[in-house]
Amino acid sequence: MGSTTADARALVTALRSAYAATPIKLKIIDLYVVYALSTVLVQVVYMSLVGSFPFNAFLSGILSCIGSAVLAVCLRMQVNKENKEFKDLPPERAFADFVLCNLVLHLVIMNFLG
C-alpha cells in the first residue's frame, strides 16, 4: 500500500520534471486548453442544474470552447519542435492558421447563438 503511494508520488514527480523541460510557449498553449475545457465544465454543470432550454445557446457555448481547445491543440502540434512532422512549417504560419480558423469558427458560433 505504502509502496503504491510512493510509486504514484514518484510517477507524478517524474511527470513534473519531464514537463518542466517543455518550452514556455507550449506551456502557455496548454494553459489555454485547460482554460477552455474548464469553461466547458462550468457550462455543463449549469446545464445539468437548469436544463438545456435555449439549446442552441448552450450548444454554441460548449462548441465555442471545445473548438478553441481543439484548434489550440493543433497549434501546439505544429509549433512543437520535437514534432518532426511539421519541421518545415514556421510557427508564425501556424499561428496565422490558428487565428483564421478561430475567426471562422466564431462567425459560425455567433450565427448559431441566436
Next chain:
Amino acid sequence: MANTAPGASPPVVAYLRWLLLGWLLAAVCQMVTASTVLQPLSDGDKEAIAGYFVADADGFYGSLQETYHAVKALEILERSDVESQKICEAVVKSSSISVEDAFYVVKITEVLQCPQGAEVAKVVVPILQAGVVNANSLLELHYSVGALATIKGWSSNSAVHKDALSDVFTLLKELARPDGTWHYSKSDSESSVKAAGLFPPFSFPTTAIVLQLFWQSQNVCMIACIGSVKTAAIKLFGNLESHGQGVFYFSESKDETSQGGGALAATWAVLRGSAALAAVLPVNLKVEKEKVFGIANFLLRTGLALSPTEAFYQLDSLSVLEDYRPAVPIIVQPSSILSLNSNNNLEVAVTTVLGKPVPQVEVALVSAHHIGADSPPVWSSQNFNYIEDSGKYGCDFLSAISGLGKYKLRLEVKPKEHSSYTSGGLVTSSVTVVSAITVSNVQLAVLDSDSGIPDFSAVLDFEKQEKTSLSANHLQKLHLSFELTSPSGSSFKPQQVFLKLVHETHVEHLYLVKSSGKGFELTLDFLGLVEKLQYLSGTYSVVLIVGDETMENSFVWTLASLDLDLPEAPEGTALPPTVPVEVNARFAPKPEIAHIFRQPEKRPPILLSNVFLGLTLLPLIGFFVGLRYLGANIKLFPTTGLLGVAAFSFHGAIASILLLYFLFWLKLDLFTTLKVLGFLALLTLLPGHSILSYLADLSTKQKTS
C-alpha cells in the same frame, strides 16, 4: 333537396339563394297587396307609440315641450300611467321662463287638468302679455297668443288688451301672403328671396286663436277679414303634395325657419290650425274630402314614427281627424277570410282613424268577382246591416256565391246622418272563402308487381288519422288512392298534394300525387325506384301532404310505416348519403376557437444565471494567473517604427472583427456582417502578413547564426 349528397354544397347554396330571393319577392308582393287595404291604428301600434314616452323620476318626459307632447299623446291613447300630480306641482314652481316655456306650461296644465290653474296663470300671464306686445314673428305670436287663449278664464287678469289684439291682427295680415303661404317675420317681408316658398307651420292656429279672441271680446271683425283668412286657408290646401295612390301631405319648407319634424310636423300644423279655424269661422271651410282622406292615408301609411316628437305629430294629427269639421275620414275593413262551415256573415268593420267604430253609415256591396274564374260578377248591389254586438256591418254573402275561392269585393260607404264622413271613394278588397274538405276512401295497398293482385290492403279513416303498418320488397308496388270532396259535393283539387317517404335515417323522397277521374291516385313501383332509394332498406314513414289556400283543414298525415326490403347494393355503387345536414346547422355559427398561445419555457432564476456567468469568468482569471506564474511576457512586442504600427493594427483588426461578431449577435444581419467582415479581413491580412513574415525571418536568422 331531399336526398342531396353532402358533396353538393355549392348547388345547395345557389338553390338557397334563389329561395331567399323568391321569398323576398313574395314579401314585397305581399306588402304591395297589403298596402291596398288601409288599416286604422292598431292596438299594437298604440302600444308601440306609448313605449316612446318614458318618464323620468320626476314624472317629466324631458324638456317642457317633450313633456307636453308626451302627456298629450298619452291622453289621446287613453292611458292613465301619467303622474299628473307630480308634474302639476313641478310646473307651478317654474318661474323666470321664456314665452315658449310659458306656452308649454299652460298646455301641460290644460291637458292634465291641474287644480293649480290659477297659480300658473299668475306666473305666466305677465310673460305672455309682454310676449304679445313684443312679438314680431309668427312663432312668438303663436306661443303668446295661444297660451293666453288657453288660460282665459283661469284668472281674472289674463285677458289680452284689445289694442294689443288689433296690433296682432295687423301683424298677421302683414305676414299673410296672397298665395296662401306666410312670411315668417316682419324682416322677411323685406327680403323676399329668402321668403319665397316659405311655409311656417304655425300660421293657422295663431290666426284661429286671434279670430276666436276677437269673437269673444265682442269686437266686430269685418266680413272681408274673415273672407281673406278663409281664402288663405283654402289656398294652403292647394299646396298639398302627393306621391300617388291617394296619399296627400304637406311638405316642410327647406330653410332654417322650419321647426324640424319634416312632413309630419307640417301636416300636423296645418291640420291643427285648420281645425281651430273651422271651429271659430261662422262659415264652413270647404276642403275636398279626397284630400282629407289622402292626409289620413299618409298619416297611417307613414309607419311607426322614429322619435317621440314624430309620434306626437302623428298621433295628434290622427286625433284631429277624429272630429275634423271639413271631413272625417273613415276606414272600411272587410274580413279577409270567410268560412263556409261556420255560417258567418261577411263582416265589414267601419272605424275612424284611431279605431273607433262608426255606426251611422250605410255600407253597400257594389260587386263581388271570383278571382281566377272567368265568370261574371256574382253579386249585385246589397246593403249591410249594423251589428250592435261587434260594432261591425254584416251581410249574408255565402248564399249567393258559386264556391270556394278568392273574391274581389267593391264596397261603397255612404254617410247616413253625419254628412262629413269620407271613405275615399269605392273600397276594393278581397275575401277568401274557405271550407273544410272531406277526405274519403283512403286506400293503401301493396300490389304484386306482375299480377297486380293486392298482397295487402288497408282502408284508413281520415277523421281518426289512422295509421297502419305494412311491409314490401322490390318486387312489389305501393298503391294509394283517396278522394277529396268540397261541401258542394264536387271533387276538390287542391294546389298541393304530395306523398313523402321518410327513411328512418331522415332521408326524404317526395312524390307528386296526380288526380285521376274522381279522386287522386299514386302507384310506386319499387323495382324502378331501387336506385333512387339508394338500396336503402328499413322502415319508411309514408306521409300524405294536402294543402290549399281555400282548404280549412290542410293536413300532413302519416298513413303508415312501411318496412321496405330492397336488394343489396351491387359493388361499386355509391354509398347511401348520410342524414342530410339541417340547413340551420349548416349555416349556424361554428363553435368559437379560443387561441391558446404557446406557454413560455420555464427559465432559471436570474441570480443562478448570474452566478454561473461569474463562474465562467473564473477560468479566464485562472488563465491570466497561470500566465503570470509561467513568467510569460510581452516584452518582445514591437512598439516602435513601422513594425509597431503593423503589430498594433493586426491586433486591432482582430479585436474589431470580434467586436463585429458581438454586434452581429446583438442586431446586425448576416449580409451586413459579411460585407464588413470582408473589409476587416483585408485590413487584418496586410499587417498580419508583414509582422508574421518579419518574425519568421527573425527566427530563421537566429537558427542559422
